[in-house]
Amino acid sequence: MGMNWKSLAAAAALSIAATGALAQGKTLRIVMHSDLKILDPIWTTAYIVRNHGYMVYDTLFATDADGQIKPQMVDKYDVSADQLTHTMTLRDGLLWHDGAPVTAEDCVASIKRWAAKDAMGQKMMTFVDSIASPDAKTIVIKLKSPTGLVLAGLGKPSSNVPFMMPKRVAETDPNTQISDFTGSGPFMFKRDEWKPGDKTVYVKFDKYKPRAEPPSSLAGGKVVNVDRVEWRAISDQQQAVNALLAGEIDIIEAPTHDLLPLLKADKNVTLYDWNPLGNQYTLRPNATQKPFDNPKVREALWYAFNQKDFLDATIGNPDYYKECKAMFICGTPLETNRGLEDKLTSNFAKARELLKEGGYDGTPIVLLHSTDLAVLTNLAPVAKSLMEKAGFKVDMQSMDWQTVVARRVKKDPANAGGWHAMLTSWVSADILNPVAAAFFNASCDKAPFGWPCDEKMEKLRDDYARATDPAKQKEIAAEVQQRAAEITTHINLGQWYQPGAHRPNVSGWLKAPAPVFWNISLK
Amino acid sequence: MIAYVLRRVLATIPVMLVVAVFVFLMLRLSPADPAAIIAGDSATTEQVAEIRSRLGLDQPILSQFVIWFGKLARGDLGESFFFKKSIVELIGERIEPTLSLAFVTIVLAVAIAIPLGVLAAYRQGSWVDRIVMGFSVLGFSVPVFVIGYLLIYLFAIKLGWLPVQGYQRIAQGVGGWLERLILPALTLSVIYVALVARMTRTSLLEVLSEDYIRTARAKGQIELKVLFRHALKNAAVPIVTVVGLGVALLIGGVVVTESVYTIPGLGRLTVDAVLARDYPVIQAVILLFSFVYVLINLLIDLSYTLFDPRIRY
Known part of the structure; x- marks a missing residue:
């Protein structure tokens, strides 16, 4: 019997040690405003799904801190003199999470799926004559008459965001949820670790090629400085605050306003207005x-x-x-x-x-x-x-x-x-x-x-x-x-305005219309 | 005995049928629309209607019931409106935390409550008895979430001995599993300790006045043996009933406790599904809970034969 207890204690000690080892990687632990239940950011406009989209997918264009739309996956962007032909060339080295190269054909299918669902996309399509991919890196949008909606639409910062997906995924009926979550964004979604009501896990996509420019809101270089991001589903706001105060999580995206004084009073917590537009x-x-x-x-x-x-x-x-x-x-x-x-x-x-x-x-x-x-x-x-x-x-x-x-x-x-x-x-x-x-x-x-x-x-x-x-x-x-x-x-x-709250070990949280977690470093 | 068990098992079928019809109708008649929730703020009426059609919610209620029940009869609980996961998979993921919480809670409650109840009965009218009974009244009266927050404040925030929230699967280590279950199980066990301690005291007091207890004492049995071997065994039937019913009560308790402590169990799943109006998940979880309730009642009835040889089925 004595041996049994000793064995049990040893096993428990080993398991605790193993858990500690798992936690040694740079893991950013965040409580988002809601639990992630749906995984298709085109199928729904829910903000939590949009935020998931920014983790996993990339966009052709993105809005910077000055509200200007800048190329993101796009390297060169040309508009013809008559403003009827928009030509976009993809950057070199863009890869899907399964290792396949991102092609213009993938992007054309993604634009079409987004435009079938999004109100701005639908409006844009009333001006579009054709969208084509003459080669693997070039997207050509031909218009029937000029419009400012091509850039405004493809660089749209919030729901529905025109996220790029592989052609096989983007060809899913827009009214049916996708079931393949391959993206080309800075993080990979860990489907096997996704436990609705518990946590959503992303890991750094090592082969992601960030732009050379410094990050600016949703635009610029998306450099990931952590190995893993976990969205913890803590539905009780008071508990989320308790967990932050106890150091069990690093960030709360949106603590309720009545709890802000409690957070403000703690020297280990910083309130941060990550969304200046509010x-x-x-x-x-x-x-x-x-x-x-x-x-x-x-x-x-x-x-x-x-x-x-x-x-x-x-x-x-x-x-x-x-x-x-x-x-x-x-x-x-x-x-x-x-x-x-x-x-x-x-x-x-x-x-x-x-x-x-x-x-x-x-x-x-x-x-x-x-x-x-x-x-x-x-x-x-x-x-x-x-x-x-x-x-x-x-x-x-x-x-x-x-x-x-x-x-x-x-x-x-x-x-x-x-x-x-x-x-x-x-x-x-x-x-x-x-x-x-x-x-x-x-x-x-x-x-x-x-x-x-x-x-x-x-x-x-x-x-x-x-x-x-x-x-x-x-x-x-x-x-x-x-x-x-x-x-x-x-x-x-x-x-x-809804400030977020973070612990002192967190730095580099970008100001943007949606919460994004590239550029963040953990001490 | 076997014929009795079979009869009881067969009797669960109409009970489950009534539960299925009732839950289905309650949900369909409630003022909610999962399609509107999924579609979001910017959706047009057409988009909401499209989603409603995809989910089959535009069909007459009777057709929806026939489709759902047909699948259920084939053992197919369906798929969540939201999660893009089968309900069997969802329940499979959530069952371990709930079972763990229920197990630790019951073990903790029985381990604390029965000695307390025995002590209170043995020292009837003394200050020990009054403290135990006072605690029982308090245990019944204070809501679970208040106890939860108080324990968190003391043990997790002030003393930093235990984590504030979360759950660790047993496969990842028994130490972490237990560490994260102590506070929620303590929180949830308070009401059961109160319930079982009271029942143990009352039941034991009746038995302690029986002739055979006096005989046991007269034969020179030590008091501990009198209490636990002779009295407690004969007082066990009502105590087991209360413990068993407590397991059923636990279903309500885990909903609150799992929400407070962020434990991804069936209680949280129920709350999330209700808030999102995820009809297939709500239906499946309530059916499961009902089945567990019926099963526990059967087990309680069967357990009587262990404590009282006079009971035969």
Whole structure:
């Protein structure tokens, strides 16, 4: 018996030693904002899947820290004088994770799959005559008429990102999830170690050839300084903070705002604003339901609201929010206040006047209230209070976020399972121009939930798609914003920022619209 | 005996059938749409409808049930809407942490609760009895997550003796496996210690007043033997019942405990599946839990024959 105990103790000691040895490699341990459940970044727009995409896949172009689109997998990029032929030559030495070379044929198939799913890609394809790969390294896109969407689309920073995949994978139906996860990005996905609800593992792709330029946001050289990255699925935010404080993890991508003071007080933790563009709160009215089918009634919302009340109630600390009327985000090339100068000031008298003009009959407004996501929970009560001060009757219905998601796609009458208004938040990188920002889509039934219907808006968005000159694009974007203010496709309720938190052993975390983990070093 | 076991096993079939119908209907009638969740914020109505069609959610509920049940009858639990993994594979990955947690919890609970219960009964009315009973009331009253956070604060953050969260598979080393299970098992065992200690005390008090205990004492048996050999064995039937039902109760407990301690077990899988409205996974896990519940009840009934020779099936 004594021998048995000794053997057991020896085995336990050996196993502990073995575990220690495993941990000696440079492993970056991160708690992301959610667990990774889906692995196809074209099939869904979920941000966690986009982040997975940035680990595993590479892009032809990428957005740098100044918002400029730069070549990434592309070496040379030429546009013909008539702007109808775009020629891209791939860099030398690009390899898939299985060792095969990346070819132009792979990229053509990838562009086609992305464009079948992504709203901006679909718009781009309306200008495209053909996409071809005359040789293994050259991609040629021929257009029917000039557009600025080729670069803007292929360098799109957020969902859906046009990630490049091998042809055999990219030929998967865009509405079916891929099952082969071979990429050419700086990390390889470890399918055998992926345990949903536990962890997602990536290892450094040794044969990845980074660009020579220094990294800048999503562009530049993607140099990996760690051997392995583990995304740990800790769903409880308090536990994620505990694990960071105890040194069991290195980074939390998005700790909730109420826990930031706890992190700030610890000398071993640094708060880091990795996404300077932040996020934007938004109210979406349902334009198909009375009384919001009347633009005057929707317009009253602009005058009822002010951004500060929403931001104070949700974020609280002014260090992490900014009042900003620009629908295309403050600090970006398309920033403007056009059409919104007198709005978002809680001018209740003006709101009441508009309700009267619109013939509002006191129909209760069904406002969907999400109760389980900390950054959204307090939005609806503030909206209710301000709307009631403006003369609306409000029926705020509380539910979990996934029920809001299910409910908002229903076109049923508001009093029979439908809705009038809901609140959400956008990652700013998704709404930087009128084509990418889904809520400007006013193509009636083909628009996302809320279904605004406006020919003028659609014409302006087409004009934007056709424009190739940045000054012209800026002017059209301002007109789009003005039109959005007139017909109230949606209402922007302020920008907010989500810092990450890391331990002192972490350095080199890049500022970018999506969290990326190349360039990070571990001490 | 064999005929009884067979009858009981056959009786589980209608129970599982009712559970299957009930779970299926509850999920389909709830206001949720997995397709809208998968599609994301930017999706158009057409895209959501396309996904719904791919998942078969646009078909009438009866057709969906027939398809699902047909597969189930062939032993095919289906595939997760989200994970692109078969449910059998998902459950296979998650079963070890849950079984480990349940095993360590039950062992810990029984090892602590029975001596405490015996002690409280033996010293009935004394300060020991009052402390044990006070602890029992506390154990019932304090929610699992509160106990969890308190233990984490003390043992993981302040003292740094144990890890805050996570799970290590037993194949990677018994030491690490046990190290990561101590806090969650302690957390989860508090309520069972309270339950089993109370039941042991009550049951033992009844037995201790029996004539044969007096006879055993009169024959000069030492008190330890009287308590554990004569009294405890005869008090075992209700205690075993409570321990067995405790295993069933554990199912609810692991959901919370696995979430607090980030243990990738069936409890976490259930929570994740419910939040994501992953219907096939929810259906499979609830069926599994129901089956385990029925099985445990059968095992409890059969175990009575071990403690009481008068019971025959």
